[in-house]
Amino acid sequence: MTKEKTEDLFDEYKNQVYRFCMQLTKDRSDADDLFQDTFLLAYQKHERIDEAQNPKSYLYTMCLNLWKSGKRKRTMVALDNERDYLGAFESSEETVLRREEKRLITQAVMSLKDRYRIPVCLYYTDDLSVSEISNILKIPEGTVKSRLHKARSILRERLEGHDDKQEC
Numbered sequence: 001m002t003k004e005k006t007e008d009l010f011d012e013y014k015n016q017v018y019r020f021c022m023q024l025t026k027d028r029s030d031a032d033d034l035f036q037d038t039f040l041l042a043y044q045k046h047e048r049i050d051e052a053q054n055p056k057s058y059l060y061t062m063c064l065n066l067w068k069s070g071k072r073k074r075t076m077v078a079l080d081n082e083r084d085y086l087g088a089f090e091s092s093e094e095t096v097l098r099r100e101e102k103r104l105i106t107q108a109v110m111s112l113k114d115r116y117r118i119p120v121c122l123y124y125t126d127d128l129s130v131s132e133i134s135n136i137l138k139i140p141e142g143t144v145k146s147r148l149h150k151a152r153s154i155l156r157e158r159l160e161g162h163d164d165k166q167e168c
Contacts, residue, residue: 006046009055010039016126017059023121024067026110038063060128060136064118108158116151119144 017038021031041062042049049055109120122128122136130148134141 003043003046005051006043006049009042009049009059013056013059014039016056017063020060020063020121020126021067023125024064024118034063034067037066041066054132054135057128057132057135060122060126060132061138064136104159105155108155111158112151112154116147116154119147120151120155123148 014035018031018035021034021038022028025031025034038059042059045062049058109117112120118137119133122133123130128136130141130144133144137144
């Protein structure tokens with residue numbers, strides 16, 4: 001791939017890769033660094049990127065490998081920094097309840113071990129297929145499926161447990 005094509009890749013996937021960086025690092029500053037490092041590495045290794053293959057998966061893999069390599073510290077910061085436009089169409093009570101539910105789900109997902117959290121984020125937030133996640137994480141598709149299943153079970157248990165506490 002040429003350097004010019006790599007720049008096109010940046011334009012096409014920058015938002016998705018940045019969101020993935022936020023999911024991994026849980027911190028805006030660390031996500032910025034990881035994002036820059038990912039595309040710098042892609043630019044440096046542009047010859048290795050095969051347009052016929054899935055360049056998006058290649059970028060996710062590079063990002064994940066940089067993060068795993070220990071170059072990025074891991075901190076717990078809320079992931080949801082997006083503005084919520086739906087609130088204008090709901091009552092105050094509905095807005096509060098929906099935001100609280102979203103906060104609880106995000107908190108539960110972010111508290112998962114990396115082996116479960118990363119596939120969940122890739123599958124539900126980035127809308128990647130099991131096959132794509134398998135390629136990114138370098139694990140069999142069956143393992144991705146079992147981790148997603150286990151993560152759902154853990155989340156169901158944690159969130160149902162929270163509902164029981166609220167009813168008391």
